[in-house]
């Protein structure tokens with residue numbers, strides 16, 4: 001297991017799914033964690049249970065990011081890990097997407113990720129441990145997009161490029177900050193349960209696209225996040241780690 005003791009992390013979208021599993025995993029690996037979420041009740045409960053701190057946050061609120069980063073610095077004395085995990089689907093195709101639906105999914109999934117990185121980088125570079133690791137969460141829809149969610153697919157595609165731009169800028173700045181992307185495939189979380197309600201049968205379909213014929217447990221995604229957050233991979237930046245049970249590795253004809 002990666003040793004994250006002495007490191008301090010912010011994990012967004014901590015109330016459920018991959019975010020909750022990431023808080024559990026980073027705590028188990030020894031990190032101090034500030035979890036954030038719009039869902040204050042569930043987020044605080046998860047953080048209380050795991051010994052993490054909690055802050056209510058809508059990641060699309062850019063001004064709030066400075067407060068959250070300041071809270072982590074005050075509590076822990078450094079910021080070493082940022083996991084931009086909070087995300088939402090929008091369920092609209094190019095045939096019917098409304099302006100407010102498009103704007104919201106881009107604001108949360110893409111602008112929220114950018115704003116988190118922008119706020120965290122100076123804090124990471126200046127904390128008691130200089131440098132750090134940013135892990136942004138994309139999706140296999142950033143590789144093979146969903147025809148029925150144009151905003152989600154576009155936002156996640158943009159997160160992949162955003163991460164590389166941030167990674168290379170940080171490398172050129174020599175600030176010791178790495179930035180990588182985790183690309184989950186179908187993972188058994190609230191997002192997919194909501195999709196199942198709208199489109200019954202979709203979860204079985206998602207399981208079937210992996211040659212392993214199942215969805216991921218969120219803890220399996222959290223394990224990849226913890227590795228990228230750790231000092232085990234100092235030469236990994238601008239990289240992408242698929243956690244999809246091989247779904248993107250197989251020709252669709254087979």
Ligand SMILES: NC(=O)c1ccc[n+]([C@@H]2O[C@H](COP(=O)([O-])OP(=O)(O)OC[C@H]3O[C@@H](n4cnc5c(N)ncnc54)[C@H](O)[C@@H]3O)[C@@H](O)[C@H]2O)c1
Nearest residue numbers: 013015016017018038058059086087139186187189190191
């Ligand atoms: N579950 C999957 O199959 C899957 C696949 C690929 C990528 N992902 C990505 O993984 C990430 C986590 O999703 P999940 O599957 O755990 O879903 P989830 O719905 O279980 O958890 C998402 C969390 O984000 C929070 N959130 C939503 N909007 C927010 C906002 N504006 N500000 C702060 N918090 C907000 C929610 O309250 C929730 O706790 C997302 O970025 C998602 O796009 C999930």
